[in-house]
Amino acid sequence: MTDTVPSNGSSDPQPAFNLQNPVIETEGLAKLDTILDQIAAFNPVSAPNELTGNPDEPRNFDPKLYLKNITHIKENEWVLVRLPSQGSKLVELKKDRVVSLGKFGNFQVNQILGYKFGQTFEVMDNDNVKPVDGRPVFDEISASIGGGGDDEEEEEEEEEIEVEQQQQQQKQQGKQQANENQEIANQLQNSADQTNKDKADIIEKLMKFSEDNSNLVDLGAKVQTLSTLEIEAMKKQSYSSETGRKIIESIINQHGNFDKKTKYSQAKYLRRKREKYSRFFIIEYISAKELLNYYIDNKDIRKSLDLSEESMAYILNLANVRPGGRYLIMDESLGLLTYCMLERMNGQGEIVVVSENEHVNLTALERYSNYPPVYINKMVKTIDFLQFISPIDDILASDEACAFFKPLPKDEVDKLSKTKKARYVKKFSNYSDLIKILKTCKSGNFDGLILLTTLYIPSVLESLIGKVGGSRSVVIYSQFKELLVETFHAIANQNIPILGASVYETRARSYQAVPGKIHPVMTSRGGGGYVMWGTRVFQLEKVEAVGKGNKKKKQKMESSP
Template identity: 30%
Template sequence: MKDVAQVSVDNDCKIDRNIDEVIGITKHRKPQEHPYDEFDHSIIRPNTYCMIRLPSKTLRFGRLIPDQSINLGKFGSFQVDDILGHPFGYTYEIIDQTNKLRIVNELAYQEHETFSTINRDIYFEQSDELTGANDKGCYDSNQSQTMTMEQIETLKKMPNTDSGRDIIDSMIKGHVNFKNKTLYSQEKYLERKQMKFLRQFTPLPVTTSDLIEYYAQDKVDSRKKLMDISVETLGLLLSLGDIKPGGKYLVVDDMGGLIVGSLMERMAGEGTIVVLHENEQANLDILKYLNFSEGLVDRMVKTVPYYAFLHPEEQETIVDIPRDELLKWKSGKRGQYYRKRTHFLTFQYARKLSENQEFDALIIASSLYIPSLVDHLIISINSSRPITVYSNNLEYLTETSQFLQKNSSTLAPTISEIRCRPYQSIPGRIHPLMSMRDGGGFLLTAFKVNPC
């Protein structure tokens, strides 16, 4: 008869084998087990989500379903099949009336690249130094433009593939003060007209940075979904959290999965993310927009409720039932058993990482009371590992920083704020844009240490 210790060891080994079987954790896993590289953003594939940048620099968001069209409002519409299989980053022009596409610029992948192939030499003849031009006395009023709205609408309806360029050309020729403007003012005027009249678009791969920009251009309510985080703050969070492939991270994400998605992008398909959530199901809707397969998400992301993670002794134990007996059950009851068993083994795996302090970092972006949250979770991460907390409320982080300063298990709590301010430049001068987005949030970082 086996003693109690031997029985306990056997049960632990059995649980470990079940965890490996259900969750799919192996020591020698191949880097890729899906039909194509999900982190390869070079080719436009069918049935995936895509960002579309318009000449107005706004972003549209949609799914590329074959044999369907995408409407871009005043910029026209196009057939999805016309861009499938093409590389991301090409700028396409919608040919009037027919809605066919032609590539007009292969270098417009970056935001600052122009959408137009208009020859600027036609309009910009000499430099300001030669002409002595300045903007004094130049006003854009109704009297300065001789072209009427009726004439513009007539050009829009003409069956001409270059109607957008024709409108811009006519408006520049009809502008009384255009030649008196400085070269810089002429370029700004031309850019404004391109943003309004050119029927062009650029498909871009969906990334967490693009999603932040997409929500930021929307109403305030949409920005609140992401807790007003900015792209530069997210990048700093990933750097301070030391996110890398193969790591194990404990995450609290109240942004719909944005933090989890950014970790998956940085980890490139290798590693484990344990997500704690307060509701019955974790809200990770953003992951589907990043075009991650269900298999990849199931393999990397493990969701566990807060209460179960903090009170493991109160959780129900799922006993293994022989396969022969399971086959006698009804399909509904059998499916319910498999779901409970999978959740139980996921919970066991998360608790094993916590008890052994195997987590490489603690990442928190939540509206819950942060000091209490950090106090309960800090014990789960390994020594010399970072603790990174994001919040759009500085007072919460200040209180958490004071708590960590008194905690002998943490070192050097620091609150950071980062801003990326866009500038515009002309020869001999540089100054920031007149308006920019506010907010961006704050970061609290510290390190877990073992007290002497």
């Protein structure tokens, strides 16, 4: 008895699945059990870790021991650095290193270790940082001050300044500017003594605002009397956050039209300046949620199949992902799906990832999740389609890891030379890994099927659905609705035992959360994909629906005399 797909095309097509019972290769499984017994008996290393064969690992591996401490910042871990620009950066905290945040300054790793995640740091001179209360900072960069740019004239003004700045920066590379720079620096030296007076001016300026923008005339770059050269010179003075503050103050002070702006417009202007010149950062723990958003914002979103946060959330709930579950999945999102699932499973249960390649690409998970490899290996099992589909005998006869390997009794292993023994132990562990995952896959009865793939879905469903337990969720994600619609029809036409499959679309629409000015934001990201959700069932061989049955019955009664 095999679980491979029968040939199509016969006039009376056989159902592709044993609909009444789960698909199990009984004989093959018995063989695997024998081998597993052998593996246990022949294990070459005394008191090894059940997973790695490494005696240094704890014998009774408990994934819970590897659950992450997510409260404090630790060395050698990847963290997410949130920047004033609302952007973010992934950084590995190597001890004694200095991390550069580009125009936002640098920091020494040692100075941030031990603080709680979510801590805000202010950049000081010489790569030093100071922990500060993050709330005002968060408020400043928070989208609540205004996400949508609906003041057109301001946008233009902003752009002009930016262009000029770039030109100036290029010029500045020339030495002829050296004298001018010196002059400006001198001027600044003098103005620094008048800080208090400046501050008073700014406060006065901030108090004044217009009810509307009727008096606001677009002066272009002239509106700002502070030149870009002056700003650049101030920047050069130091990298500390104090400088950033001073720059912003000067910009406001020398803005010709500031008081003609409305209160909201002023706030928006200030926010933009802060995003540019502030010098602070926030260290965040890279949760699956943060990593997903980082990939959406910073990486090529097509590589994670356009998957939005809301679609991911929907998938996780519909698939009933929870501790102790056993899930069969395809993950073409670089491991983002797997990472999200691992968080929800909390060290209990397992995920089998089937892939079209011999090695599954789970880069995002492996690189940034901070889970040790031993933890990932315990929770996540990978297998390629050939191994998944082939009958057990075929794999045992031809697969690289087991066809040419024969476990040796312990005393024979002990006779091997040191290098030979090491090689043997490695091969043994590959072998036992494969047998174990084969056992898992061939036993089937998975607690859910999640497909995040670019393969033709109906073909994938045909070979995987038999391994899904009764009444468990089947959740399929695609960037394209059409592919799911086609899958819907394939389920009906090919009698794939999935009940109530429908296609869903879920989108989060953001609002500008400013009291008095609440409205949906003007632009947002497109895409986000579509989710199909159904339930694996066991269908009866012959059953008539009520309407159909009665009709036929009636016809029969009418025709018979």
